Amino acid sequence: MAKTHPRIWSLLVGLCRSTLGRRYGYTCDSLKDVEGPYLLLCNHNMDIDPILLGIAAGRPVRFVASEHILRRPAAARFITALFDPIYHQKGKQGRRTVVEMLRTLKEGVSVGLFPEGNRSFSGVTGPFFVSGKLAKSAGVRVVTYRIEGGYLTQPRWSTGMRRGKLFGRLIHVYEPAELKAMSQEAVDAALKADLFEDAYATQARLAIPYEGQDLALGLESTLFRCPACGKIGTLRSSGDTLSCSCGLRLRYTPLGYLEDESTGERHTVTELDAAQREALHRMIEGAKQTEEFFSDAVTLQRIGEGHQVAEERRAVLSAAKTYLVLRPTDAGDAPLSEPPRYLSFERMEGLAVYSRSTIVVMMEDGTHYEIRGDLSFSALKYLYLYQFVTNKES
DSSP states (O other): OOTTHHHHHHHHHHHHHHHHHHHHOEEEOOOTTSOSSEEEEEOOOOTTHHHHHHHHHOSOEEEEEEGGGGGSHHHHHHHHHHHOOEEEOTTSOOHHHHHHHHHHHHTTOEEEEOTTSSOOSSSBOOOOSSOHHHHHHTOSEEEEEEEESHHHHSOTTOSSOOBSOEEEEEEEEEOHHHHHHSOHHHHHHHHHHHHOOBHHHHHHHHOOOOBOSSTTTTGGGTOOBOTTTOOBSOEEEETTEEEETTSOEEEEOTTSOEEETTTOOEEOHHHHHHHHHHHHHHHHHTSOTTOOOEEEEEEEEEEOGGGOEEEEEEEEEEEOSSEEEEEEBOTTOOBOSSOOEEEEGGGEEEEEEETTTEEEEEETTSOEEEEEOOTTOOSHHHHHHHHHHHTOOO
């Protein structure tokens, strides 16, 4: 634990409780009566989820965080002082992270973890990358906590936050003896059930408006396929509207739904994401090995020692059934004569996405790439491709 951590934590909780309650309507179940140390598990939709849980906990908790934070030294120093995170590298197996978590718990400090390892794209809790094995072996209480309203307050594609309601729910406190008596499979099932959140199912019940500016801006980074014409990469957002060159116009409402301006039909992001995922899967299954599906102008970074950028350049990213290819370009995105870089799925340790839409690629030889585009860039289609081809959830 950082020496300043407990004092700064107390100050943070005091300042944020009133601010978030007033601005975003945050109310929460308190964890002050839960004796620590404990392993705190929660679903993940917002950048500020650790702060929301910190308010509920009312005491220092070390959260597992993505190491990309370390590439901004000033922000890294600030976040380390506040949370003293356990840093984890996306796209890599988390053995070292687990060891540090267990060590922290043995020292009497609670640990906070988002088992999805990623913010939800569609509003539904994603697959877990932490199993019941960790919960059983931790030897401490395991607390499950669910935040509702987070997805509509800060959708994954959004450039800002909306004002509505946020709820922190204490779901269950598992005693070590209770976990020991359960099979690993039973613990897995219980944790997934506790943390499962369907934003639109909750919204159908509560109908809370989430007000803000430019509600649809950036939505094409999540919805990469037009639901009308089926083309990929043709959707564009502006203000509250998502439109396609085929004539489709969808208005994103404060309730979180997409309304077709021609037919009045109402859609959820969850529904449209499921449809595009299935369509992409069908396309990939019928494709040839070297057929390239889509491409984007991007900025490519190679991450070196100390988590810092060792190389940065412009490129065109394309995807085929067995690899990604990066073709170098100049600053104006004109092709260069340099040879392309082929990133084989077979030689990847992992591919993940963080923030709005940044791709992380970890190669087996230790090479670490990060790939990002403009506001409309969709990393999600590349993530889905990788998952389909490798049968891995990242």
